[in-house]
Amino acid sequence: MESILKHNFGYSQFRPSQKEIIQKVLEGTDCLVVMATGGGKSLCYQVPPLVTGKTAVVISPLLSLMQDQVMALKQRGIKAEHLGSSQTDKDAYSQAERGAFDVLYMTPEKACLLPTRFWSNLLNSGICLLAVDEAHCISEWGHDFRQEYKQLDMLRGVLLKVPFMGLTATATKKVRNDIVQSLKMTDPFISIGSFDRKNLFYGVKPYHRSQLFMDELVKEVSKYNVSGGSVIIYCTTVKDTEQICQLLCGSGITAGMYHGQMGSKAREKSHRSFIRDEVNVMVATIAFGMGIDKPNIRCVIHYGCPKSLESYYQESGRCGRDGLASVCWLYYSRSDFAKADFYVADVRLEKQRKAIMESLMAAEKYCLLVSCRRQFLLQYFGEKRESDCGNCDNCTRDKRERDLSKESFLLLFCIKSCGGRWGLNMPIDVLRGSRSRKTVDNKFDKLPMHGHGKDYTTAWWKSLAGLLIAHGYLKEIADDIYRKVSVSPTGLQYLHSANFDDQPPLILALSNEMIDEEDHGQINAENIESSISLEGERFSEAEKKFYDILLHMRTELAKENGTAPYAICGDQTLIKIAKIRPSTRARLANIEGVNQHLVSMYGDKFLQTISNASQELDLSLNKEENAVTATRKVYPSSEKNLNPAKFEAWKMWQMGKNSLKEVSSLGRSVPIKEQTVISYILEAAQTGCEVDWVRFCTEIGLTLEIISQIRSAVSKIGSRDRLKPIKEELTENVSYEQIKTFVMMEDLNISADEVFGCKSSLLSNTSTKPSNDANSAQIGRVPIEWGSLVRGRAESKSNPEAVNIRKQNRSDNSDHESPAKKLHAPTDENENLNDGLEATQESIMDLINNSDGISLSEIKNFFRGSKADDVVDLLNCLETEFLIFKKNDLYRAL
Numbered sequence: 001m002e003s004i005l006k007h008n009f010g011y012s013q014f015r016p017s018q019k020e021i022i023q024k025v026l027e028g029t030d031c032l033v034v035m036a037t038g039g040g041k042s043l044c045y046q047v048p049p050l051v052t053g054k055t056a057v058v059i060s061p062l063l064s065l066m067q068d069q070v071m072a073l074k075q076r077g078i079k080a081e082h083l084g085s086s087q088t089d090k091d092a093y094s095q096a097e098r099g100a101f102d103v104l105y106m107t108p109e110k111a112c113l114l115p116t117r118f119w120s121n122l123l124n125s126g127i128c129l130l131a132v133d134e135a136h137c138i139s140e141w142g143h144d145f146r147q148e149y150k151q152l153d154m155l156r157g158v159l160l161k162v163p164f165m166g167l168t169a170t171a172t173k174k175v176r177n178d179i180v181q182s183l184k185m186t187d188p189f190i191s192i193g194s195f196d197r198k199n200l201f202y203g204v205k206p207y208h209r210s211q212l213f214m215d216e217l218v219k220e221v222s223k224y225n226v227s228g229g230s231v232i233i234y235c236t237t238v239k240d241t242e243q244i245c246q247l248l249c250g251s252g253i254t255a256g257m258y259h260g261q262m263g264s265k266a267r268e269k270s271h272r273s274f275i276r277d278e279v280n281v282m283v284a285t286i287a288f289g290m291g292i293d294k295p296n297i298r299c300v301i302h303y304g305c306p307k308s309l310e311s312y313y314q315e316s317g318r319c320g321r322d323g324l325a326s327v328c329w330l331y332y333s334r335s336d337f338a339k340a341d342f343y344v345a346d347v348r349l350e351k352q353r354k355a356i357m358e359s360l361m362a363a364e365k366y367c368l369l370v371s372c373r374r375q376f377l378l379q380y381f382g383e384k385r386e387s388d389c390g391n392c393d394n395c396t397r398d399k400r401e402r403d404l405s406k407e408s409f410l411l412l413f414c415i416k417s418c419g420g421r422w423g424l425n426m427p428i429d430v431l432r433g434s435r436s437r438k439t440v441d442n443k444f445d446k447l448p449m450h451g452h453g454k455d456y457t458t459a460w461w462k463s464l465a466g467l468l469i470a471h472g473y474l475k476e477i478a479d480d481i482y483r484k485v486s487v488s489p490t491g492l493q494y495l496h497s498a499n500f501d502d503q504p505p506l507i508l509a510l511s512n513e514m515i516d517e518e519d520h521g522q523i524n525a526e527n528i529e530s531s532i533s534l535e536g537e538r539f540s541e542a543e544k545k546f547y548d549i550l551l552h553m554r555t556e557l558a559k560e561n562g563t564a565p566y567a568i569c570g571d572q573t574l575i576k577i578a579k580i581r582p583s584t585r586a587r588l589a590n591i592e593g594v595n596q597h598l599v600s601m602y603g604d605k606f607l608q609t610i611s612n613a614s615q616e617l618d619l620s621l622n623k624e625e626n627a628v629t630a631t632r633k634v635y636p637s638s639e640k641n642l643n644p645a646k647f648e649a650w651k652m653w654q655m656g657k658n659s660l661k662e663v664s665s666l667g668r669s670v671p672i673k674e675q676t677v678i679s680y681i682l683e684a685a686q687t688g689c690e691v692d693w694v695r696f697c698t699e700i701g702l703t704l705e706i707i708s709q710i711r712s713a714v715s716k717i718g719s720r721d722r723l724k725p726i727k728e729e730l731t732e733n734v735s736y737e738q739i740k741t742f743v744m745m746e747d748l749n750i751s752a753d754e755v756f757g758c759k760s761s762l763l764s765n766t767s768t769k770p771s772n773d774a775n776s777a778q779i780g781r782v783p784i785e786w787g788s789l790v791r792g793r794a795e796s797k798s799n800p801e802a803v804n805i806r807k808q809n810r811s812d813n814s815d816h817e818s819p820a821k822k823l824h825a826p827t828d829e830n831e832n833l834n835d836g837l838e839a840t841q842e843s844i845m846d847l848i849n850n851s852d853g854i855s856l857s858e859i860k861n862f863f864r865g866s867k868a869d870d871v872v873d874l875l876n877c878l879e880t881e882f883l884i885f886k887k888n889d890l891y892r893a894l
């Protein structure tokens with residue numbers, strides 16, 4: 001499967017769960033896949049047909065989405081097609097039933113309309129899977145219910161024994177159950193991944209329709225536009241869509257537009273121009289979006305509060321799909337929260353109206369939040385996150401705190417005095433001294449707090465109510481389409497401890513709206529700008545020019561071939577090419593994201609461009625990948641990859657030599673948890689910051705003994721994907737932080753020897769590496785089992801000499817020894833035996849086939865009978881032929 005992944009997709013590693021899901025499909029098991037937006041769900045149905053040689057049928061809700069996917073798959077050398085009204089190829093249908101396609105897309109309507117004959121012909125030809133993408137559309141509880149999806153169950157009666165797969169990014173438990181039942185799945189494998197999109201920064205701002213705000217919007221969009229990144233602006237109405245598009249175009253930004261009132265041709269054209277990088281900014285209603293997989297969208301702006309958090313997560317999920325840092329802004333106005341009437345206009349069932357209302361209230365809550373937005377979002381989808389993320393506006397802004405005891409008392413008292421039967425408007429009107437008929441009729445003008453809140457605006461009071469709801473002093477419930485606010489038990493307790501003249505302190509962080517109002521509605525540039533930098537990699541001036549040349553070449557190639565630039569390869573791949581500047585096809589093929597189709601179709605063009613541009617810009621070729629990506633030795637570029645809070649924490653700890661405890665409180669009005677500081681530093685390490693691991697391990701109490709315990713727990717569980725089961729295997733004194741650190745060090749190939757300054761006997765039982773390897777005894781990576789490697793060679797007919805080696809090895813190495821002990825470095829005797837071995841394509845293939853990843857130095861060492869350069873040349877040839885590939889600096893067979 002890994003070979004298919006590299007060969008067709010250019011990737012060297014499956015993401016968490018992908019492989020397991022694919023294996024389940026291959027076993028014929030139904031699967032429900034819930035994975036974050038951009039998590040890589042598509043691969044779960046695109047790989048099985050390549051393994052089995054049978055067709056995967058994919059049900060997808062939108063034509064444009066299917067067309068994009070077909071286009072991208074074709075660029076990966078995969079036979080893909082869609083059936084539907086826009087299909088112009090008359091033979092597509094008959095080819096499809098003959099099983100000519102690996103992946104066959106169709107809408108649910110089409111799937112239900114196709115005659116049984118089509119399905120039985122396809123069954124005869126071979127069908128490995130029926131995948132239902134965006135499966136939440138099947139559920140009436142979902143945020144995007146589509147009637148057509150409901151009828152898909154009829155295919156069950158036709159496609160006997162074919163595994164069904166439902167895929168979605170947003171499914172509550174109720175929706176998940178609905179999908180399983182609606183698709184009549186039997187004992188399905190359910191995979192629920194994390195919803196966390198770590199590379200996305202989340203921010204929210206209240207907006208006013210002022211010129212100042214519009215100027216700032218233009219400025220924000222221009223920022224991404226100049227660097228070639230794409231932006232989507234989602235509007236809640238067609239009118240806003242047109243106005244914002246006009247505004248941007250009037251400011252010299254080439255923007256496209258997409259909404260439901262445009263004709264289908266115009267919409268298609270607009271979509272195509274965006275996908276092909278002809279326009280970088282798309283202003284759209286939510287008609288545009290589901291499944292858009294354009295990797296380089298750097299910013300998604302919501303101009304108006306979305307109607308639910310599910311749709312917000314879906315739409316903002318279009319952002320940063322290549323994993324580079326990207327930004328999601330949500331601009332709201334108070335009037336957005338009063339749109340419930342509009343959303344429920346055609347809904348007759350009270351139950352559904354209530355559900356819509358609750359969704360809107362959750363979105364409102366997200367807007368008004370003063371704590372970590374990521375934590376809130378994840379919690380909404382049922383996922384727990386212990387610490388603040390440090391990558392949202394609330395985590396990164398300086399909090400302005402104030403004692404709001406007097407104001408809170410007044411509001412709580414007033415809400416209670418009004419009887420808890422109202423929304424917020426009535427009690428706030430009372431506080432502001434209203435003598436409206438309703439107030440007088442209810443005798444609220446006689447209440448003691450009447451008129452005591454005149455100094456603040458209605459919006460300010462609403463904001464305070466939002467804070468009190470968030471902190472549990474007030475509770476808000478939906479009653480059909482109305483909201484009612486009442487004082488919670490915590491609020492009552494507070495009221496009891498206070499009176500008109502004296503209240504216990506209640507210190508709260510002011511919301512953005514309150515700050516905004518107190519700063520006289522001035523939204524300044526600093527406020528509105530995202531606080532993270534988007535520059536993914538640090539380029540020199542010349543490298544930046546080199547990258548631009550590559551971008552230009554990719555655009556031209558895409559035009560010539562009628563495809564989208566990103567379908568040729570993603571920006572991240574292009575960044576790597578610009579940094580490494582490979583001179584041969586083999587080196588090009590080895591870059592993450594480069595698939596065989598790219599090498600054979602466009603390889604010459606890439607190499608020619610690289611050669612010319614390198615000469616022109618005086619840049620050397622074939623920069624060592626390690627020098628580019630080494631994560632342990634470089635740090636300054638990480639300032640660009642980390643948000644300021646995390647970078648500062650790392651700087652204080654690593655450069656300032658402060659302890660973790662000191663970092664948690666130094667210069668902060670409210671200390672953060674020490675665990676948060678630890679996670680910041682680990683993240684810094686991940687993005688390339690240098691970390692003094694000795695000091696770090698000492699501070700968190702991570703010893704060799706604990707490492708050994710964690711490793712045993714990991715091998716018992718068989719996976720490091722989830723920390724909880726690992727933690728449960730360990731004694732209580734081993735903390736999550738220690739486990740996280742272990743995992744991170746393992747990911748970064750940090751050697752225990754290096755950290756603990758010894759050749760550890762504790763480590764040698766499972767991960768001893770040949771002692772002549774400078775990087776030996778890395779934590780966790782089980783190195784090549786020299787015994788099995790030599791046995792493997794011996795079994796190969798192409799290498800008779802190996803038989804001798806096996807004999808020799810057997811006599812040295814008892815079969816009764818534990819597998820761990822068999823992991824030993826070659827003895828001097830072994831080394832002498834290898835002295836005469838010559839490398840050939842075949843013998844290298846044997847060696848690699850029999851190893852679980854082998855480094856260049858190990859291969860050179862093994863074939864000391866050949867010149868090192870010859871070994872490298874042979875390896876290059878094997879890479880070009882896509883027989884082997886490199887992952888984490890280890891060669892593996894495809």
Ligand SMILES: Nc1ncnc2c1ncn2[C@@H]1O[C@H](COP(=O)(O)OP(=O)(O)OP(=O)(O)O)[C@@H](O)[C@H]1O
Pocket residue numbers: 011012013014015018035036037038039040041042043168169290291292293295317318321322
């Ligand atoms: N193993 C992998 N290694 C690297 N990139 C991957 C891997 N798997 C998928 N990707 C890339 O991640 C991006 C997102 O994948 P995909 O379109 O399948 O997401 P998705 O889960 O369907 O998201 P959504 O629900 O938002 O549509 C794609 O560009 C895809 O090529």
